[in-house]
Amino acid sequence: MYQLTINSLSEQEFLNQYWQKKPLLIKQGFRDFEDPLDANELAGLAMEESIESRIITNQNNDWQAHHGPFEDFELLTEQHSTLLVQAVDHWHPDAAQMLEPFRFIPNWRIDDLMISYSTPGGGVGPHLDQYDVFIIQGEGKRHWRVGMPDSNLKQFAQNKSLLQVEQFPAVIDCILEPGDILYIPPGCPHEGYAVENAINYSVGFRAPNQQDLLSSFADYVIDKEAGSTRYSDPLLETRESKGLLSTTEATEVKQLLSALLKDDSLFKSWLGQTTSEPKHEMDLMPPEDLYTTEQVAQLIDDSDEIFERLGGTRAIYQSTDNEIILSVNGQNFLLPKTDLAVVKLLTDDVSVTAEQIKSSKNSLKFTQSFTTLLNEGIWFC
Known part of the structure; x- marks a missing residue:
């Protein structure tokens, strides 16, 4: 539906020259662009309790942030x-x-699609993001300025939920028109203001920090009741100072912790679960009559069904020596390596046919796993 053209660059050339290095203006990245929704539809989503939304106003340089859901749109002046x-x-x-079109970046790195509608002069002010983003211009026009990372730039809070940065020199200063795309790496200051009523689409990427990862791993270890090995010191010797915690003992403690990370099965199971977890609620609609494993096997074997993947689904896989770990929305499914071709189809494509996955019809583990995914509404006919 959408074909991405990155100026005259191949995807790999873009990754080599720009990804996490410097911003890029992509003129007509989407040719003949048509918006998939309009401002009224976007407003309808912002009225839903389960969907995260905000209205940012900047009247007379007085920045205010209001959180949805919204019953009306008087604030959208x-x-x-x-x-x-x-x-x-x-x-x-x-x-x-x-x-x-952006899935030349691995699935686990892609976060979500944020959409904004701005009236003339509307924006969120100059700010920094700690993740990569592609901004696609839809309806209308928007004036953008983008700078290079500068550790001396001062950040400040306009209010509790709106962090901005002081003014910066721009390396890109342009007006985006429908179909134009702006790539902005982490740490690059940027600001955009609507020239006329404008819709923008932001493809964001995940970049967990060490605190996020350690906290998540610790929670997983506790949930799995792993990490029960205790510190021991059978070769303990007397020492001159009772208060000394020796370098050797510190090293032993570090190795005790490292042993958990070196447990490949534990680590990959956690990694698949945490990187496939959605940050936001999903529009799940399980079937009224749940499938049995036998019904799913029959469906795969002798039908012309097309199985669609629910929007927002995070599907990734890892290979170990003995099996495939398929991770979908925070759930792990352990499958035989003979199912690798089918797993690739499920993670790489938004829809598959029964014929395409028929090669795994005799794999009980695959059929059981796919039955679970169908019954949860993550895939559907």
Whole structure:
């Protein structure tokens, strides 16, 4: 549905020259672009309790942030206001298609599709993001300035939920028109203001920090009741100072912790679960009559069914010596390596046919796993 053209660059050339290095203006990255939704549909999503949304206003340089859901849109004035809705790919199938051209970046790194609607002068002010983002211009025009990372730039809070940065020299200063795309690496200051009523689509990427990872891993170890090995010191010797915790003892403690990370099975199971967990709610609609494993096997074997993947689904896999770990929305499924071709189809494509996955019809583990995914509404006929 959407074909991405990165100027005259191949995807690998873009990764080599720009990814996490410097910003890039991509003129007509999406040719003949048509918006998958309009401002009214976006506003309708912002009225839903389960969908995260904000309205940012900047009247007379007085920045205010208001959190949804919204019952009305009086705050969305004719000028200097912006409506932002997170994870629209979880709720709007046509909008979710906009993520597909960017999947030359691995699935686990892609986060969600945020969509904004701004009236003239509307924006969120100059700010920094700690993750990569592609910003696609839809309806209207928007003026953007983007700078290079500068550790001396001062950040400040306009209010509790709006962090901005001081003014910066721009290396890109342009007006985006429908189909234009702006790539902004982490740490690059940027600001964009609508020239006229404008819709923008932001493809964001995950970049967990060490605190996030350690906290998640610790929770997983506790949940799995792993890490029960205790510290021991059978070769303990007397020492001159009773208060000394020796370098040798510190090293032993570090190795005790490292042993958990070196447990490949534990580590990969945790990694698959944590990187496939959605950050936002999903529009799950399980079937009224749940499938049995036998029904699913029959469905795969002798039908022309097409199985669609729910928008926002995070599907990744890892290979170990003995099996495949398929991780879908925070769940792990252990499958034989003979199912690798089918697992690739499920993680790489948004839809598959029964014929394509028929090679695994006799794999009980695959059929059981796919039955679970169908019954949860993550895949559907």
